[in-house]
Amino acid sequence: MTLAIAIHGGAGVVSRDISDQVRQEYIEGLSTALRKGWEVLQSGGSAVDAVEASVESLEGRGSVFTSSGTHEMDASIMDGNGLRCGAIGGVSTVRNPIRLARKVMDNSPHVFFAAAGAEAFAREQGFDITPVEHFYTKHRHDQLQDAKRRQTVELSESELKGKEVSNYNKGTVGAVALDSRGNLAAATSTGGMTNKKAGRIGDSPIIGAGTYAANGVAAVSATGLGEQFIRHAVSHSIIAAMDYGKMTLREACDDVVHKRLNEGDGGVIALNAEGEVYMPYNSEGMFRASITSNSNEVVKIWE
Template identity: 50%
Template sequence: MYVIAIHGGSGTINRSEITSEQEEAYRQALGDALDAGYTVLARGGSALDAVEQAVRSLEDNELFNAGKGAVFSANGKHEMDASIMCGRSLKAGAVAGVTNIRNPISLARTVMEHSDNVFLLGSGAEDFAREHKLAREPDAYFYTALRAQQLKEAQAANKTQLDHSARNTGKGTVGAVALDKDGNLASATSTGGLTNKKYGRVGDTPIIGAGTYASNQTCAVSCTGYGEFFIRAVVAYDIACLMEYKGLSLKAACDYVVQDKLKKMGGEGGLIAVDGAGNVELPFNSEGMYRAWRNAAGEGEVTIFA
C-alpha cells in the first residue's frame, strides 16, 4: 500500500474565471507533480523522498505561489517559507523568509538532516544553504509579470492579500503528503506567502504543527489558506490529536477542523491528509483547491473546483 496527495493552494477559484487553456495548464502541472512523487513510491522509495520531489515540481512551476512562482513581498523581494516532516522519526526541518533559493523545500530537508535545529530564518538559513551548496537563482528567475501586477494592485490598495482574487485564479501554498510501502508517512509544504507582506511576516507553512505535521501513529497533513488562522488553530497537529486522543477517523478529524473549527474562527482554506491505512482526505471551505491524489491501485484524481 502506498499513496500520495498534493495541493497547489486553495481560495477563490471559480470555473467562470479560468479559461480552458489555464485550467489545462494547472491540471498538467498538478499531474506532473503527482507523477514526480508517485514514481518515487512506485519504485519502493520513501514517503519523505516522494513529498520532497512532488513539492520541488510545484516550486519549479511559476503557476504556483512557491519557488519560481512566489509572490512579491512589500520590499519587492520573494521571501519564501517551507517545512518538511518525517512521520517515522518525528524529525522536521523548516525555513522562513529565504530569498534566491531555488527549492526551499530541499533546504528545509537539509536543515532536518544536517543540522541540530528544526527552524532556520532568513539570512542565516541562506548561509546554511550556501554551506550545503543548494541551488540558488537570481531575482530574475522568480520574476513573473502576473506577480508584479499583483504587487502593484496590493500596494495601490495598501493591503496584503492571499494569492486569490476575482481577477486572478487562486494559486497559493503548495504541499504533499504520502504513505510509502514501509508504512511511513511524511508531509511537506512550501509557499511565497502573502502578496505585499511586510515586517517579515511568516504564515503557517514553516510552522510544524500549524501548516505541516506527520506522525506514523496518526497521519500526515499539509495545509493551505490564510496562515494566521491555521497558526492559531494549530490545524495540522489538531488533526493528529483528534485521531490519537479522541479516536476520530481521518475524515471526521479533517471535517471538524476545516468545516467547523476554522469556519467559526473566520479561517478560509483547506488541507490534504493521509493516514497509515492509506485513507486520503482533501477538505476545504473555500471555493476551490488545486488538488490531486493517487494510490498503489492507480485510483485517484486531479481536480480544482468544489
C-alpha cells in the same frame, strides 16, 4: 502495504472564469507533480523522498511579492518515522526551499532556520545563489500592484471576477505520502501572501501548523490564511484528534476545517496510515490531486 500520495497547489479565491486552456495547464501541472512523487513510491522510495519530489515540482518558477517588492519563501518537511523535521523561513536566494528544509532535517541538529541564518546554512550545504529574476513573473508583479491599489494583502472574490489568471491564492504547495514500509511524510512550501509585510512568516514552515506527520496516525499539509492555521495548530490538531480523540481521518479534518476555521480560510490534504486520502477545504477552491494503490489519479480545483 498501500501506497498513497496527495498534493495541493494552494487554496483561496480561484476564479471559475478562466479559459479551458488555463484550467488545463493547472491540471497538467498538478498531475506532473503528483506523478513525480508516485514514481518514487512505486520504485520503493521513501515517503519523505516522494513528498520532496512532488513539492519541488510544484515550486516551479516565480513567487509572490512582499509589500517591499521582495520575495520571501518558507518551507517545511516532516518524517513520521521518529518525528524528524526541518524548516526554513524568509529565504530569498534558494530556488527550491523544500530542498533546503530537507537539509535542515537531515544535516543539522536543529529544526528551523530563518532569514540570514537559513541563507548561510544554504551556502554551507552547497546551494547556489539563485538570481532574483528567477522569482519574478509579470503575473505576480501585477498581483502586487492590484493589492497595493486596494490596500489589501489578498484580493477578494469580487475583485477577481473576470480575471483570466486564476491563481490569486495563497501561493502555497504541499504533499503527503505513505510508502511501502508504512512511513508517512508531509511537506509544505510557500512564497507567502501577496503584499504581506516583509518578515511575516505564515503557517507553512511551522511544524504543527502547516505541516505534520506521525507514523501510525496521519500526515497533513495545510494551505490558506496562515495566521488562522497557526492559531488553531491545524495540522497537529487533526492528528491529535485522531490519536487521542480516536476520530477518523474525515471526522478530524472536518472538525478543524469546517468547525474551527472560518469560511474561506483554506483547506488541507491529509492521509492516514491505511492510505485513505481526504482533501477538504472551506474556500472558493483548492488545487489538489491524489493517487493510491486502491484508486486512480484524481485532480480537482473546485469539485
